[in-house]
Amino acid sequence: MKFRNQLGPLLWITVSGVVCVDSIRAGIGTFRSPSSGFFPFWLGVVLVVLTLALAIMNLFQEERGKITDLWKGTKWGQVILFMILILIYSILLNTLGYLITTFLLILMLFCIGERKGVWIKIAIAVVVVLASHIIFCYWLKVNLPQGVFNFRLSY
Numbered sequence: 001m002k003f004r005n006q007l008g009p010l011l012w013i014t015v016s017g018v019v020c021v022d023s024i025r026a027g028i029g030t031f032r033s034p035s036s037g038f039f040p041f042w043l044g045v046v047l048v049v050l051t052l053a054l055a056i057m058n059l060f061q062e063e064r065g066k067i068t069d070l071w072k073g074t075k076w077g078q079v080i081l082f083m084i085l086i087l088i089y090s091i092l093l094n095t096l097g098y099l100i101t102t103f104l105l106i107l108m109l110f111c112i113g114e115r116k117g118v119w120i121k122i123a124i125a126v127v128v129v130l131a132s133h134i135i136f137c138y139w140l141k142v143n144l145p146q147g148v149f150n151f152r153l154s155y
């Protein structure tokens with residue numbers, strides 16, 4: 001069984017080796033003047049190091065539980081609903097705008113997971129949306145979708 005635990009790390013070492021070789025062909029450059037292969041190369045190196053650490057840990061650990069134990073107790077209905085909400089969010093983002101769509105998403109996510117009162121959920125959603133709007137629009141200068149209402153906060 002220990003051999004089966006080494007198949008995953010072997011696959012990731014192979015993948016990261018291919019990434020590193022391909023990055024070298026594209027040209028790595030230097031830290032002061034990076035080329036197009038710089039980031040993929042170092043990402044491949046980090047992946048090799050982490051994968052080797054995982055492989056070494058697998059050699060010295062006892063047999064763990066089955067993989068099905070990992071998913072025991074998962075609320076699949078909530079997982080599927082979350083994925084549907086994220087899909088709807090991405091569809092409506094340009095139409096309704098960032099503020100409205102994000103507020104509705106956060107409110108729906110709180111309704112799925114939290115057992116707090118409605119007013120607390122609304123207040124937290126408003127604070128999160130306003131804080132993220134301030135961070136992205138004014139500090140980072142990101143143009144967020146305004147939507148059909150052309151609604152944008154001005155501070």
